[in-house]
Structure formats: structure tokens, C-alpha cells
Amino acid sequence: MSGGKDIKKALDEIVDREYTFMHICGTHEAAIAKSGLRSVLPKGLKIVMGPGCPVCITPQGEIDAALELAGKDCIIATYGDLMRVPGTKGTLDSCGGDVRVVQGVHKAVDIAKETEKEVVFISVGFETTAPTVAATLLTNPPDNFSILCSHRFVPPAMKFLLEQGEASLDGFMLPGHVCVVSGYEMYEKFAVPQVVAGFEPDDILLGLYMLVKQVKEGRAEVENAYPRAVSKEGNKKAMEMLYQVFEPCDVEWRGFPVIPKSGLRLKPEFKKYDALDKFGVTIKHVEKNSACICDKVLRGIADPTDCKLFGKACTPQNPVGPCMVSHEGACRIWALYNQKKY
Template sequence: MAVGREIISRLKDQVTSDLRIMHVCGTHEASIAKHGIRSVLPPQLNVVMGPGCPVCITPQGEIDVAIDLAAEGCIITTYGDLLRVPGSKGSLESADGDIRIVQGIHKAVEIAKTTDKDVVFISVGFETTVPTVAATLLQEPPENFSILCCHRLVPPAMQWLLDQGEADLHGFILPGHVCAVMGYEEYEQFPVPQVVAGFEAEDLLLGLYMLVAQINAGEAKVENAYPRAVTREGNRKAKELMYEVFSPSDIEWRGFPVIPGSGLALKPGFEGYDALKRYEMTIPHIEDRSPCICDRLLRGLAEPTDCPLYGTACTPRSPVGPCMVSHEGACRIWHQYHR
């Protein structure tokens, strides 16, 4: 704690103007809220959340397709966080059909080996979960197994945010989990201050201090405040597996339009495991007409308490928007810690 107090003291000396810093990791938001980090920062330093929750940015169309596959008799396997995310037809929790929570793709494959029914795994997540999926598909799962590929890549979303300029950002705290796999060299393309941070309170405070120092020096580079887990090149073997099976694709994010190169598609040699191709389906675009402001939260333009539904019509027991569903969602996190 002495280290943390020293960093806080130095931050208060260094922050002399209004700064907006965005993180793009749900676990960072959970750590910030749990440790009350915003309460000890200088008032001019505003840390906002971005599209760092993979469940939150899964659009309604992908949920609708999963519900349709369940209605056609497929066994749908999914992470628990995705079960209550709303689509336009309801959620997987309220849908008819055989829908099962699994801990990962390997458990979904085990189910496929014990049944004659078709099994579909909703393959969701940022770069952190993709290598495991790739490794599993390389092991040639049974023919009755396929995935609904819902993966997203972080850097293209950051590029979109920078191009729009709507959040008026001065720098980014980069996601430690993603960078542990991918490294941080691909973030060096962005002409903005960036720091990779870990997840303990001191990790985040150090990351913020390094970022403020970089801003004050007029620099724009990537620095690593999480060297015990992250290197510039990342996990080369994991990346090789990922790009052996997947290639970048254009994809829609909830709260965003279609972002070029921000998704992953199975390469031709693995398309037999693509549920969309197997069942001749496409992901529809659904216009969201809910008063929920999750789209603005994911772009760093609002806080959970700005939403008229927060804590009243929308709670963890009865979520209206995806940010109240996932443990990495800002609204769920704030509801748990901001009392």
C-alpha cells in the first residue's frame, strides 16, 4: 500500500489539466471499482471504460441466430455470461431448446462425442480465448460439432474510436490479458499515449502514472507496466495457432457499426466447423430501440449511472442491456461495488 500511496501522491502533482483515459478491459473496470481507484485520483483525471467486455459487444443478431439454432434442434453450448444477454427474440436463458453452460470449447466437444445431435459452441471472446479454440479445431472434433464464431479483435476497435474522436481521449490503458497473448507491437501504429497495465491496484495506478508522464512529455508510444506477464511480441505459439485457423474479417459490434478487420472467420480448410455455413444462416443487423445506453458506455461517452434504467428497471436480476449481464460489464460492476 505504501507504493500505491506514493504513486497517488505523484499523480496529484503530475495532473495539471483535464485528461480522459480509456481502458478496454472489463477486468480493469472491475479492479478499478473494487479498489475504489477513481476516488483517489485527481479530479481532472477521468478514466472511462471502452469496449472491453466481449459479452457486452456481442450484437443482438448473433444471439438471435443462436436461439434459431436451438429451435432447429441443435444443442447450444455457451459460457454462462452469454446466457442472459438480450437479443431481439429474448435471451438464450428464455429460449426453447437444449442450451447448456460449459467452461470452454473442450467441454462442448465432449458433449458432441456423446450424442448424435448437432452441437454448436458459441465461440465468443477477444484474442485471449481464440488460441484455445484454434487448438481444439486442429484436433479435428467430431462431424456433429461446429462453432458460431463471435470473436473480436481489440486494435481495430481502438482505431475506430480514434477515427471518430467522439470521446476526446488522451490515452489508453491497454488490456493486460489480451497483450499477454498478442503482445503490444500491433498497438504501436496508434499515435496516442498507451500503457499496458496489470490488474492489481498498484498495477493500474502505475499504468496511469506512466500514461500521465507520457502525456506531459508530449510523447505517443506504448509502454509496458506489466512486464511479469507481457512482452512486446506476445505468445508466438498462441498467435501461430490463431492465424493457422482464423483470418481477420469485417464484423458488427453492439454499439458500433461494422468495423473492418475486427472479427475472425474460419479459414477455408476449417469452414466445415462454421455453423453459419453449415446451416446456411447469416447474422442479421438488428436496430436497437431500447432506452438502454450500453452503446454509449462501450464508446466511453457515458457512465452507468447516466442510464435512466440503471438500478431500477435494469438490475443483475432483471438485466435490460448486456452491460448489466456480464461480470465484465460496466453496469454489473458498478451495481456490485458503487454503493
């Protein structure tokens, strides 16, 4: 197929019933909404967003831990998306502490080199960002540097979603950015149609076509529609560094319970960089107590516009939930591009 029109025509011809596929990437959601892709999909074909925003799935207890660290006279270095995610007692943006936005862990280390104060980097992200943090810790940063580790792995969350069956999914569009680093071999254990897709509208249409084709043919495998960037083995060196510094652990996701082996923690030989250990801070589970439905949006069982707060009490200027804060959050994306249900 030579282009978007050809792919769309083929997709129109092949869709013969209702299909629901989930993507697990905020950049996919932004591309879909910005291009108006949902408005041109065949009737019955639905693509929903899952837990593909690392800021959104960071539970409130970890935000509270970051706020507690800010109260201990630490310099907090963080990505801009985390600044306004609500904790139990406010946000990093409003806490009154020394909180600085950085573009990456290396910038946080630069701050630590220029001060005697303790510097804590709030280290969030999937397989895409964890290797950069691992590489930095392998360079022996200053003793006044540490991290609050909030990294997650994508496959265990997929396993949970499949076992729960809430969203009645026919398959997954795999995250292109994550697969650039991790490859896609680890996804082959799931007996469900999966396609790695890129981020142009044509890439996404092709991914959907390949997913529908798998379902119709009774296949359940991983196919790569993004070969210009993704290989089966991924970036082996990056993953080797990740496992040199981190090990899997059980961890809670926002909107999910504790998912086994879905998080990362520092190995014992790197514990001196663990801010929780260093400052005696613990992460506590926080019960949901608002009308926000970010938890359901992250599980693919609700759209942002299903929320009573969307566009009213909750806006990008005054966010109530994390999905309205992050640039990769479904609610913010839908608000930005005036996305509606189709």
C-alpha cells in the same frame, strides 16, 4: 516507486489539468470499482471503460443467430455470461432449447463426443480465447461439432474510437490479458499514449501515472507496466495457431458500425465447423429500440449511471442490456460495487 501510496502521491503531483484515458478490459473496470480507485484519483483525471467486454460487444444479431440455432434442435454450449443477453425474441436462458453452460470449447467438444446430436459452441472473446478455439479445431473434433464464431480483435476498435474522437481521449490503458497473448507490437501504430497495465490497484495507478507522464512530455508510445506477464511479442505459438485457423473479417460490434478487419472467421479449410454455413443461418443487423445506453457506455461517452434504466428497470437480476449481464460489463460492475460518478 515502492507502492500504491508513492504512486498516488506522484500522480497527485503530476496531474495539472483534465485527462481522460480509456481502458479496454472488463477486468480493469472490476478492479477499479472494487477498490474504489476512482474516488482517490486526482481531480481532473478520468478513466472510462471502452469496448472491453466480449459479451457486451456481441451484437444482437449474433444473439438472434444463436437462438435460431437453438431452435434447430442443436445442443448449444456457451459461457454463462451469454445466457441472459437479450435477443430479439428472448434469451438463451429462456428459449426452451438444450442450452448448456461450459467453461471452454474443450467441454463443448466433450459433449459432442457423447451424443449424436449437433453441438454448437458460441465462440466469443478477444485474442485471449480465440487461440484456444483454434487449437481445438486443429485436433479434428467430431463432425457433429461446430462453432458460431463471434471473436473480435481489439486494435481495430481502438482505431475506430480514435478516428471518431467522441470521447476526447488522451490515451489508452491496454488490456493486460489480451496482451499476454497478442503482445503489444500491433498497438505501436497508434500515435497516442498507451500503457499495458496489470489488474492490482497499484498496477492501475502506475499505468495512469505513466500515461499522464507521456502526455506531459509530448510522447506517444506503448509502454509496458505489466512486464511480469506481458512481453512485446506475446505468445507467438498461440497467435500462429489463431492465424492458422482464422482470418480477419469486417464485422459489427454492439454500439459500433461494421469495423473493418475487426472480427475473425474460419478459413475455408475449416468451414465444416462453421455453424452458420452448416445450418443456413445468417446474422442480421438489428436496430436499437430501447432506452438502454450500453452502446454509449461501450464507446466511453457515457457512464452506466447516466442511463435512466440503471438500477431501476435494469438490474443484475433483471438486465435490459448486455452491460448489466456480463461479469465484465460496466453496468453490472457499477451495480455490484455501488460505483458512482466522481
